[in-house]
Amino acid sequence: MKELNWNYPKTLADAEKLVRQENVLPHGGGTGLLLRNLTGVDGLIELSQLALRSVNVTENEVEIGSLCTYADVISELKKTDPEHILAQCLRHSANTPLRNRITIGGSIAMFPPWSDLMGALIALDAKVTLIGENSGDFPVEDYVKDSNLCKNSLITAVKFHNSGWRSAHYREIRTKSDMPVFNHTVLLKVEADKISESRIIVVGTASKFTRLTAVEDYLNSRKIDEIKPAEIEKLVNLKFAGSRIDDPDYSNIKAGIELGRMIVQMVRT
Ligand SMILES: Cc1cc2nc3c(=O)[nH]c(=O)nc-3n(C[C@H](O)[C@H](O)[C@H](O)COP(=O)(O)OP(=O)(O)OC[C@H]3O[C@@H](n4cnc5c(N)ncnc54)[C@H](O)[C@@H]3O)c2cc1C
Known part of the structure; x- marks a missing residue:
């Protein structure tokens, strides 16, 4: 060997x-x-000797060093916003020893289909900072889609605007310690009892992730009390790969039901 x-x-x-x-x-x-x-x-x-293990939160921006573990991110964000979408996404991920090891940089670079991280970063329009063959700040969505950006380049940080979203995360798991079959990240802005903006990302689909623009269009400008879970369900038409999931049609139906439930719960609380 x-x-x-x-x-x-x-x-x-x-x-x-x-x-x-x-x-x-x-x-x-x-x-x-x-x-x-x-x-x-x-x-x-x-990479562990590099000074890339801090979380910097300002009024406008959150910047996370790529060597921060899932556990680091949860404990740092908890200080300013315990219900921050990243804290919600990561706190049920994997298990305690793994959350103490898994890094943000490695998780962005690898983007497994069960990633609890990537839905939130894509929804937040995050940018990755790279050094090496590619250098500078790039939208995380471009990094995921363009393999040239990953080539011979090191992620040093990820950053996103620090804005006040109403947020929720749902993991479809069969047992508590399972990697999710799919997961939903929902960000909403509510003004005067209406949805003014929404971002919905599903991770785990055949294309790795899917933005549910049809549901976003349904929600945008809609009054909270006019939101119907059954109408949301009808707009969810996701393709799941059969390899990890026995029945992709079942997963699509389940994804619609859970999304409808979580959005209604978000707007009513
Ligand atoms: C049993 C188990 C269960 C898990 N469950 C979950 C789960 O439920 N949810 C979840 O989100 N994750 C889960 N994970 C974690 C996930 O599968 C990946 O293993 C993890 O995200 C990789 O992060 P890492 O820091 O360990 O990366 P590494 O293993 O160190 O690296 C992964 C890849 O990224 C590259 N890389 C690493 N750091 C950088 C960097 N800074 N810049 C550029 N490239 C880099 C490496 O070269 C490699 O190609 C689980 C892992 C295991 C083993």
Whole structure:
């Protein structure tokens, strides 16, 4: 078996040089790398000595260093907004030891179909900061869709506007410790008993994630007491892959029912 070359950069400049090399991969929490076939990988860049493990919350923006773990994000956001959408998404994710290891950078780069993180970041219009072959701030949605952006580049942070959304997250799980089959992230703005803006992202569909624009159009400008869960259900038409889920049609129906329920609960509380 080929030996893996481990690198331990202490500065971003060193990490940047390393990440530009072919077949040398960043190592965040290692929870995804553990499961993947590393044949063809020459080296790993162990990132833990880089100063990328802080959460900075200002009035306008939240910036999260890529080495923050799920647990770090939950405990930092709890200080200013215990019901922040990211705290809601991540607190039921995986289990305690894993939440202490899984990093934000590794989770964005990997984007597994059960990701509890990505729906919220896409809904929040987050931007990733990259160094290496690509450098600067890029919309997280572009990072997910454009494989050139991931190539030989290191995520150093993710940031998004700090705005006052009403928010909720739903995970479709069979047992408490399951990875979700799909999950919903809903952000709403309510003004004078009407929905003024909405963003709805489903993660786990055949295309990894789907923005439910038909439901957003239904909600926008609608009075709260005119919102009907059955009408929301009818607008949900999602394609799920059969490989992880026995019955994609069942998942679509369940996704519609749960979305209707969560939106009604959000606007009534
Ligand atoms: C049993 C189990 C259950 C899980 N359940 C859930 C769950 O319910 N919900 C959930 O959201 N997640 C869950 N996860 C976590 C998820 O599957 C991934 O393992 C995790 O998101 C990867 O993050 P990491 O920091 O460990 O990345 P790593 O394993 O370190 O890396 C993953 C990939 O990202 C790259 N990478 C790492 N850091 C960076 C960076 N800064 N910039 C660019 N590329 C980088 C690596 O090279 C690699 O290709 C679970 C994991 C396990 C093992």
